[in-house]
Amino acid sequence: MSNHQPPMPQAPAAAAPDWQAAPGGQYPGYTSPIPVVRAHLGHALASEWTKIKSVRSTMWTLGVFVLLVLGIGLLAGAVVSNSSSSMDDQSPLQLGFFGLLLGSMCIMTLGVLTTASEYGTGMIRTTMTACPSRSRVLAAKAIVFFVLAFTITLACAAFVAMVQNAMVQDNGARTPTGSEWFKATVGVSLYVALLGLLSLVIGSIIRHSAGAITIMIGLLLAPLVIALFMFAQSLHKLREWLLEYSIPNQMSVFYSNSLSTTGPSGWEPLWIILGVTVAAYAGAFALLRSRDV
Amino acid sequence: MIELAGLTKRYGEKVAVDHLTFRVRPGIVTGFLGPNGAGKSTTMRMILGLDHPTAGDVRIDGKHYDQLADPLTYIGALLDAKAVHGGRSAYNHLLCLAQSNGIPRSRVGEVLEAVGLTAVARKKAKGFSYGMGQRLGIAGALLGDPRILMFDEPVNGLDPEGIHWIRNLMKSLAAQGRTVFVSSHLMSEMALTADHLVVIGQGRLLADTSMADFIRQNARAYVRIRSPQRERLLDVLHEDGITVVEAGGDALEVDGGKAEQIGELAARHGIALHELSTQQASLEEAFMRLTAESVEYHAQAGPEPESAPRDWGAGWKGV
Numbered sequence: 001m002s003n004h005q006p007p008m009p010q011a012p013a014a015a016a017p018d019w020q021a022a023p024g025g026q027y028p029g030y031t032s033p034i035p036v037v038r039a040h041l042g043h044a045l046a047s048e049w050t051k052i053k054s055v056r057s058t059m060w061t062l063g064v065f066v067l068l069v070l071g072i073g074l075l076a077g078a079v080v081s082n083s084s085s086s087m088d089d090q091s092p093l094q095l096g097f098f099g100l101l102l103g104s105m106c107i108m109t110l111g112v113l114t115t116a117s118e119y120g121t122g123m124i125r126t127t128m129t130a131c132p133s134r135s136r137v138l139a140a141k142a143i144v145f146f147v148l149a150f151t152i153t154l155a156c157a158a159f160v161a162m163v164q165n166a167m168v169q170d171n172g173a174r175t176p177t178g179s180e181w182f183k184a185t186v187g188v189s190l191y192v193a194l195l196g197l198l199s200l201v202i203g204s205i206i207r208h209s210a211g212a213i214t215i216m217i218g219l220l221l222a223p224l225v226i227a228l229f230m231f232a233q234s235l236h237k238l239r240e241w242l243l244e245y246s247i248p249n250q251m252s253v254f255y256s257n258s259l260s261t262t263g264p265s266g267w268e269p270l271w272i273i274l275g276v277t278v279a280a281y282a283g284a285f286a287l288l289r290s291r292d293v
Numbered sequence: 294m295i296e297l298a299g300l301t302k303r304y305g306e307k308v309a310v311d312h313l314t315f316r317v318r319p320g321i322v323t324g325f326l327g328p329n330g331a332g333k334s335t336t337m338r339m340i341l342g343l344d345h346p347t348a349g350d351v352r353i354d355g356k357h358y359d360q361l362a363d364p365l366t367y368i369g370a371l372l373d374a375k376a377v378h379g380g381r382s383a384y385n386h387l388l389c390l391a392q393s394n395g396i397p398r399s400r401v402g403e404v405l406e407a408v409g410l411t412a413v414a415r416k417k418a419k420g421f422s423y424g425m426g427q428r429l430g431i432a433g434a435l436l437g438d439p440r441i442l443m444f445d446e447p448v449n450g451l452d453p454e455g456i457h458w459i460r461n462l463m464k465s466l467a468a469q470g471r472t473v474f475v476s477s478h479l480m481s482e483m484a485l486t487a488d489h490l491v492v493i494g495q496g497r498l499l500a501d502t503s504m505a506d507f508i509r510q511n512a513r514a515y516v517r518i519r520s521p522q523r524e525r526l527l528d529v530l531h532e533d534g535i536t537v538v539e540a541g542g543d544a545l546e547v548d549g550g551k552a553e554q555i556g557e558l559a560a561r562h563g564i565a566l567h568e569l570s571t572q573q574a575s576l577e578e579a580f581m582r583l584t585a586e587s588v589e590y591h592a593q594a595g596p597e598p599e600s601a602p603r604d605w606g607a608g609w610k611g612v
Contacts (some may be wrong), residue, residue, distance in 0.1 A: 027294050034400065038395075045392060047392040051389045122377070129370055132364055196574060292343060
């Protein structure tokens with residue numbers, strides 16, 4: 001044979017039993033020119049930031065939130081300032097309460113969608129393949145969402161509070177103290193953002209957008225509505241408790257105009273929602289680890 | 294290199310994957326074949342750490358999936374085309390994946406170009422056809438230029454041009470030394486792309502063999518004969534020591550490629566032949582024989598057609 005070739009190992013398929021002896025270490029194969037980066041939480045945060053800003057539902061929920069908070073807040077200020085009613089030495093900050101209460105539903109919806117929509121679309125499988133550390137995925141989502149929700153809420157609440165304060169100066173409202181300002185802006189924004197974070201965690205547990213949103217809206221409104229219809233004397237205590245610890249009443253504590261004189265006061269609502277959210281987060285994390293995606 | 298050792302997944306009473314043990318080696322395309330519901334996708338999800346195995350172990354180059362520091366640059370997977378948020382554009386979908394693994398942003402444009410989606414990069418994924426969704430999934434798998442690639446039913450929904458493209462893609466990826474693991478329920482598709490074959494049915498390993506061996510063992514060649522003097526022909530063949538199988542209708546079948554011998558024999562005895570042809574049993578048939586017992590979802594069989602090859606029915610009872 002003129003073109004005889006030296007005996008060659010056959011194709012990789014046939015040489016299978018020897019593959020471990022091949023050069024390139026124990027696991028030979030293709031080596032990419034792309035630099036290998038050890039992925040960490042920073043990468044996950046960048047990824048989640050891209051995700052949250054690249055879907056229209058974020059723009060919708062936050063857009064409606066801004067409209068509600070600014071619209072209702074400014075309307076309330078205008079009504080009071082154009083009427084002859086006197087604020088009777090009350091803090092003008094409480095005018096911002098109702099807009100933020102309605103707006104919180106948008107933040108809760110966005111929170112749920114951040115996690116649950118990935119299950120609805122199947123995106124979660126792609127996410128978990130790209131980042132096998134489930135704790136990192138949940139943490140990145142929680143951080144990105146919380147910072148976004150807090151920033152937007154704070155900006156809106158602070159703006160509305162300042163404008164309202166200026167509008168109702170002539171109606172006999174007193175000038176709020178620094179700590180009242182702090183509670184009605186930073187405090188209530190932390191509360192609303194935590195409420196959103198709780199929704200995000202519930203979304204991760206329920207894995208179903210509509211279901212989780214229903215649960216959260218129910219949590220927001222049901223205790224107050226149920227309490228309003230509890231006329232029986234025997235249920236008086238329960239009724240009181242439901243009223244005092246309902247989310248709207250807890251939110252109003254930040255404006256010092258609680259429905260009742262007992263119940264949570266000062267910064268207590270913030271510690272309550274923080275405790276509940278931390279507990280739910282721990283539960284969501286445990287479930288995320290044990291469940292199949 | 295993917296190594297499965299006794300991998301098992303149970304959902305309550307139902308066993309989806311039953312003690313699977315095999316290796317997927319680099320440098321070749323390994324086909325992962327099984328009927329619907331055989332456990333292919335479940336196996337792939339366990340490889341990717343999405344589902345927890347009930348028992349057994351699966352490792353990628355010696356590591357569990359969640360121990361990979363750079364998963365996307367190590368292993369790229371197309372699980373199903375639906376694993377995308379429909380409201381996000383193709384570009385942003387790939388960008389968030391790239392960012393999660395620290396892959397340079399420039400790769401996004403490169404893989405979009407590679408799968409032919411550049412023109413619709415800014416369009417929302419929910420407007421994509423199934424084939425385009427499949428291409429987006431493949432782009433995601435290629436994003437990290439990984440050394441291992443897994444494709445679950447990649448040709449589904451692709452047009453002929455797309456099927457041709459994915460076949461060549463898989464072959465070229467393997468030729469670069471990468472591990473390519475591709476599932477399908479179509480034997481004919483695997484015969485064209487895979488070098489090695491892993492067949493499962495009802496979660497159990499049925500075959501782990503090279504494609505060439507599988508073809509050699511399963512692609513039965515036989516000679517099909519029809520003659521108006523059927524009885525005489527049978528006698529003549531019998532005298533010559535040739536084993537004949539009576540197929541449906543008036544046809545006879547002889548295993549092995551002996552067409553010339555039979556033709557000459559018939560001529561010597563003056564027997565007229567209406568047909569003398571060498572036939573090749575399809576690999577699809579071989580695959581169906583192999584998995585017949587383990588097909589999960591049997592369609593209700595209609596009345597068997599008269600002309601069904603005899604061997605067909607035998608396979609269902611015999612295997």
